Amino acid sequence: MPELAFLRDLVVLFGASIVVVYGFNRLRLPAVVGFLVAGALLGPYGLDVVDDVARVEVFAEVGVVMLLFTIGVEFSLGQLRSLRTVAGAGLLQIGSAIVLSALASIAFGLPLNQGVFWGFLAAMSSTAVVLKMVTERGETNSPHGHLIIGILIVQDLAVVPMMVVTPVLGGLGEAGLLAVVWSVAKAALAVLLILVAAWYLVPRLLVEVVRSRSRELFVITIILVCLGIAWLSSLAGLSLALGAFIAGLIVSESEYSHQAMAEILPFRDSFNSLFFISIGMLLDLRILLAHPVLVMGLVVALVGGKMVTTAGAAVVTGYSWRAAVLTGIALAQIGEFSFILAKVGKSVGLLPGESFQVFLTVSVLTLLLTPFLLQASPRLARRAEALQRLRHWLPERQTDAHGIPSRHLRDHTIVAGYGVNGRNLAQVLRETEIPFVVVDVDGETVRREQKKGIPIVFGDITHPQVLRRLGIQDARALVLAISDPIATRRAVTVARQLSPAIHIIARTRYLREIEDLRVTGADQVVPEEFETSIEIFSLVLQHYRMPVRVIAEKAERIRREGYALFRKGQPGLKEIVAKEADDLYVDD
Known part of the structure; x- marks a missing residue:
């Protein structure tokens, strides 16, 4: 058949x-x-x-x-x-x-x-x-x-x-x-x-x-x-x-x-x-x-x-x-x-x-x-x-971080990526009057936000020349809010070579990428997966009408102990969450 x-x-x-x-x-x-x-x-x-x-x-x-x-x-x-x-x-x-x-x-x-x-x-x-x-x-x-x-x-x-x-x-x-x-x-x-x-x-x-x-x-x-x-x-x-x-x-x-x-x-x-x-x-x-x-x-x-x-x-x-x-x-x-x-x-x-x-x-x-x-x-x-040394043969474009404010930035924050995370960070920095500059590879976004007065430039954050033009030697912090894991690792490496003292905060999607980024040179790594788990944990407790103080304490302890384990390269998030859930009925 x-x-x-x-x-x-x-x-x-x-x-x-x-x-x-x-x-x-x-x-x-x-x-x-x-x-x-x-x-x-x-x-x-x-x-x-x-x-x-x-x-x-x-x-x-x-x-x-x-x-x-x-x-x-x-x-x-x-x-x-x-x-x-x-x-x-x-x-x-x-x-x-x-x-x-x-x-x-x-x-x-x-x-x-x-x-x-x-x-x-x-x-x-x-x-x-x-x-x-x-x-x-x-x-x-x-x-x-x-x-x-x-x-x-x-x-x-x-x-x-x-x-x-x-x-x-x-x-x-x-x-x-x-x-x-x-x-x-x-x-x-x-x-x-x-x-x-x-x-x-x-x-x-x-x-x-x-x-x-x-x-x-x-x-x-x-x-x-x-x-x-x-x-x-x-x-x-x-x-x-x-x-x-x-x-x-x-x-x-x-x-x-x-x-x-x-x-x-x-x-x-x-x-x-x-x-x-x-x-x-x-x-x-x-x-x-x-x-x-x-x-x-x-x-x-x-x-x-x-x-x-x-x-x-x-x-x-x-x-x-x-x-x-x-x-x-x-x-x-x-x-x-x-x-x-x-x-x-x-x-x-x-x-x-x-x-x-x-x-x-x-x-x-x-x-x-x-x-x-x-x-x-x-x-x-x-x-x-x-091959970028051949770029002068091509029409002029904003590939080298053109559009940087004329005043010389010092003690500022460099924000890489203007998605949701970069946008929110830029808003807070602007409201607190902390000097900053944003860099992104989306030319349309750059043009639109520049018209709004945002100090944003076009450039590839993984390139040393772009980082130099952004004043990395005089910057206090670099925040990598981009969604490209390969570019994030590359940017951490290049930034650390150019400025050993700069404080680097990197965003990552998964827990497994934390150790690589820290070894590469990031001072702090924010894993979306871990932070999402804390937010879910907090919402569940709110639903059970737990006191706000208890929720804040538990969330802070999970965050503190979790990041301590990440720095040691040890798995243990599930054990921490389980322990905190048990302790809810013991602590005040």
């Missing part, structure tokens, strides 16, 4: 994946690489254990859809509006990739239309792989995390005109530019209609579902919204993944977004693993053995070329070198949507002979390299910052 055969394939895939991923985990290698290797071993070009690869790819597509849906839920419309500043970098990255590919095709004597099409394929990056890795590293809200997500969204949007232009490049399109414009206009109109309808219907639907108090109905409704809007978007010529992202954005605006995220996560992780396995199945080692120089040369050219074009596009559009380099490294692979484009290109003669299989092999190898490149990206970014 075919159903039982497919069930056998799923059992084999998940069983082998557990073994391979467990082995990779013991070797401290990323799980994504384990899934890709498992797919290569079990696929048609490996041991040929799995019979129905096409059905596996269907489940894999569901995994990508759910991944993009959860990313959309984590976003908000306000965050999406802020990504419009990324559009220029995304368009420039895509355009430069196409131009470079076209020039390379002319240099090697290939037809220009094939060169342009290879540029289409090279311009796309892997939304599924990159977002999974960035999310796991806690960098989604960092400056380069926003840049990465923004460029990926632009790339997903660009798939629509590329799909329309590909038959024209292959000589099958007769209407030319008019057909392209008309198809894109139809797609845009369809998306607008889907957005308007969904924005009107989905919130009302969720309200009625929640009133039923049925968890099963809520889960089914969320899955329907995710898959349904993705399917409608595909009918409009957009990718399923982009439709799922739109669905997530719609749900993110409701008060039920957190529960929706919790319900969809198990499905996402299960199906997403099948996506990486299905990609691994495309790896044909025979092509690599038959054309080793060609394949490895293309891998080096694609990875290196994408690093340069992506980082260059980010720098030209005003981003710091560090954010640009980290983004270039993160997006230096071929994306899953390129596989769809490649199939269309093959059908119209743009990938003749073995070109299609060579492309698949090269693409999978770039995906295999991605986790290792991301692990090495902080070190590579620090070395690449030396």
Whole structure:
């Protein structure tokens, strides 16, 4: 029976994946690489254990859809509006990739239309792989995390005109530019209609579902919204993944977004693993053995070329070198949507002979390299910052902390980051007349707040020259209120080297990062996870009508003993909280 055969394939895939991923985990290698290797071993070009690869790819597509849906839920419309500043970098990255590919095709004597099409394929990056890795590293809200997500969204949007232009490049399109414009206009109109309808219907639907108090109905409704809007978007010529992202954005605006995220996560992780396995199945080692120089040369050219074009596009559009380099490294692979484009290109003669299989092999190898490149990206970014000496070749931008007040600051506080924490700190410092200066890498925020009279400048806090311009030698304190853990560690190191006496206060999200930051040179580390636990502790006691004095004493003792343990590098938060809870009924 075919159903039982497919069930056998799923059992084999998940069983082998557990073994391979467990082995990779013991070797401290990323799980994504384990899934890709498992797919290569079990696929048609490996041991040929799995019979129905096409059905596996269907489940894999569901995994990508759910991944993009959860990313959309984590976003908000306000965050999406802020990504419009990324559009220029995304368009420039895509355009430069196409131009470079076209020039390379002319240099090697290939037809220009094939060169342009290879540029289409090279311009796309892997939304599924990159977002999974960035999310796991806690960098989604960092400056380069926003840049990465923004460029990926632009790339997903660009798939629509590329799909329309590909038959024209292959000589099958007769209407030319008019057909392209008309198809894109139809797609845009369809998306607008889907957005308007969904924005009107989905919130009302969720309200009625929640009133039923049925968890099963809520889960089914969320899955329907995710898959349904993705399917409608595909009918409009957009990718399923982009439709799922739109669905997530719609749900993110409701008060039920957190529960929706919790319900969809198990499905996402299960199906997403099948996506990486299905990609691994495309790896044909025979092509690599038959054309080793060609394949490895293309891998080096694609990875290196994408690093340069992506980082260059980010720098030209005003981003710091560090954010640009980290983004270039993160997006230096071929994306899953390129596989769809490649199939269309093959059908119209743009990938003749073995070109299609060579492309698949090269693409999978770039995906295999991605986790290792991301692990090495902080070190590579620090070395690449030396290229800043070439910045005088570029248009003048505020990359070196321009806009510092003319008066010389002394005994002041440097605030890095102007999010919620930085904004509140700046307000208090201003009210208490303590001199301060804020530095941020969001140019739009800097321009807006400068008009309000806030002493804020544009600059990368990890760069020594920026810290010098901010007067770190004469500053009393440095507060790192940024959400990028890698940049925080780098900034602590550089600041301590430039000013051994300065008092450094660093924000971190997790307890596990405290010891690293203290060893690096931070005087005080404020872990959001720990402070949140104290706030929850206090609210629970308030609910039980405990005296305010008792609550304050208990909170202060937990904070004092907890931070003392952190300084010693000892775990013990749970024991402290439990002890305080017991003592409530003993102390006054």
